[in-house]
Amino acid sequence: MPKLKTHKGTKKVLNVRDSGSISIGHPGTRHNTGKKNAASNRNGRKSSLLSKADANRFKKVNY
Numbered sequence: 001m002p003k004l005k006t007h008k009g010t011k012k013v014l015n016v017r018d019s020g021s022i023s024i025g026h027p028g029t030r031h032n033t034g035k036k037n038a039a040s041n042r043n044g045r046k047s048s049l050l051s052k053a054d055a056n057r058f059k060k061v062n063y
Helices: 008-013 037-044 052-059
Strands: 014-015 022-024
Touching: 008 037, 022 052
Parallel strands: none
Antiparallel strands: 014 022
């Protein structure tokens, strides 16, 4: 049986931390940030933790 390929879309979005938890960026931070308040832009720069239900889903995807 051949090796499973890494899912490239998932690899670009998710990041596995040393503790095993999965971090993901905040949505809505790509463009049109001038009309959002500064606190919203600052919080968007920080990474967010992927929920446990989603983390279990993504463990089936080879990332």
